[in-house]
Amino acid sequence: MTRTPESSMRRVATVGCATLGAVVLSSGVALAEPTEEEARERHGQLQEELSELNEAYNQAEEDHEAAETELEDIEERLGTAQEKLDAKSDKISGIARTAYTGSTHSLFTVLFEGDPDASLQNIADLNFLSEGQDEVLADYVVEVERAEELRDQAAAAEEDAAEALAEAEKAQEEGEAALEEQAEVLESMGGQDPTTSAASSGGGGTAAVSGDVQAVLDFARAQIGKPYVWGGTGPDSYDCSGLVQAAWAQAGVSLPRTTYDQVNAGTRVPRDQVQPGDLLFFYSESSPSHVGIYSGNGNMIHGSNPSKPLEEVSLAAYWDGVFTAAVRVG
Template identity: 75%
Template sequence: MTRNPESRVRGRYRLATVGCAAAGAVLLSSGAALADTSAEEAQNRYEELQRELSELNEAFNQAEQDHEAAAAELEDVEERLAQAQEDLDAMSSDVVQIARSAYTGATHSLFAVLFRESPDEALQNIADLDHLSAGQQIVLADYVTEVERAEELRAEAAAAEDAAAEALEAAETAQTEGEAALEEQEEALADLGGEDPTAGAAATGGAEVAASGDVRAVLDFARAQIGKPYEWGGTGPDAYDCSGLVQAAWAQAGVNLPRTTYDQVNAGTRISRDEVRPGDLLFFYDESAPSHVGLYSGNGNMIHGSNPSKPLEEVALADYWDGVFTVAVRVG
């Protein structure tokens, strides 16, 4: 085998740990909706929760992706160990005979002779088998080293998978609590006569925006999803989250975008707000690690999904969304 999973296992372990901590940090900033005393305060709090909810969604997506990768890595290492056992089984008969010939009258098995002590002592045991040829000693020494490293990797991979599973569970819990907080705040805002500041104006009209064949396919697909539910981690075809919609739309043009906004923001050329054209990705809240994305559809509009209380929609960027815009990216 030619696999070298050591660095990937350690990297995923760090990602899972960071993701779990980030989800917890976001929850700490949540507050009780009913503590708001004015429509303006309720609106400001709703905006804060919308941003936090976007962060929670992308933290969930990252945690889910990390868990899938960690589980696959653990499976890979288990296969490596299984192959090593098959290799041992294939040679054990001959090797046991060689080992027994070195210890006249003994009934030791290969494991009893080689693995009864620590790995270093096992290597020494091999060297002590004077009747083994140099080539046979090398084969056995290599096998001991391989098993030892594979066992270490299995422990690391299992720890990474456990950490990733915990991070995913924490992200799911944070999502549920965050969504409940937003719904509560929405009710408080309505009771005070306020309006959802993130809804944005209805999409503005205007002449049809010219677009290439690929971009036209992307926008046609995205518009066909308008009205479908927003769903945590949704990648279609019945429901989407913001990054899932963008990923699925650009797949229509043969472009394989990453799953999360954290990676999508680095999937093309960054451009300024006044350079955007249809099909460009618009990112919001944090330029280095944005938690929300939409597709620019022309005439100052974008197609996106913002949270589970609203379906996928096309809205004008004016006011709220332009106020939290950070960077645009051109792909394709």
């Protein structure tokens, strides 16, 4: 699934506004002295919003990197066009000066220096000169001007992408603060984080798996306990989609960076037919904001937010309630 910088910026703005509203709402809920059940529900809502912000950040980061690459390519094109223009200008000016002096020998030397191909090019340059060097140089000037125009457009796009990335990062920080605040409210009531539930015994699952899937699961389990970091792709820290991407790379499978694209990177399977190694998506079927790796026995390996390290959890307590899609890759 391809997303334009404009659509990504709209997503960042929309999700950012939602989070700002969430901060206000969370304060309102606290003042209203919510019940433990209400506090738990609000915590889950903020977790969902924070997941959306993380994927919006990942998309903004990808867009910014693409804009930087495009700008570098166009600047290289501009440099090449300018070099050609300068070289052609110097060549024509040299022939013109030689012709103006009236020295037949000098003109002959200029025209027929080097190998036959170079001599033919020099004669062609002289023909161009005789037809009107302004017209000849105009083509090169147009190329330079076009490259300059593209450079300006790419620079503006890179600036917009950088701004969108900064906005996404700010929205993330606000969303994380709101979730932490709600976690404190829930803890003060004696409640527990609904998104964390100990994995069932035998978390590796009982079904036999292929060597590729086993490599994926072994890698994912080896990352348990590492920090969850926004935009993390390893090896020291990960976010949810970064972990999935890195784990499946162990099996030689190249997955997209974001959950928005990973959900379309394989074959959909029903929830009751998931197998170890399958990707589980949450909150939205078409544009999910969270993903984990099914590890068997009703568990998954994932990272949910910066307040907790990567972990293996049971799906039953919370995640099955917000499950939207399962995808088999490989």
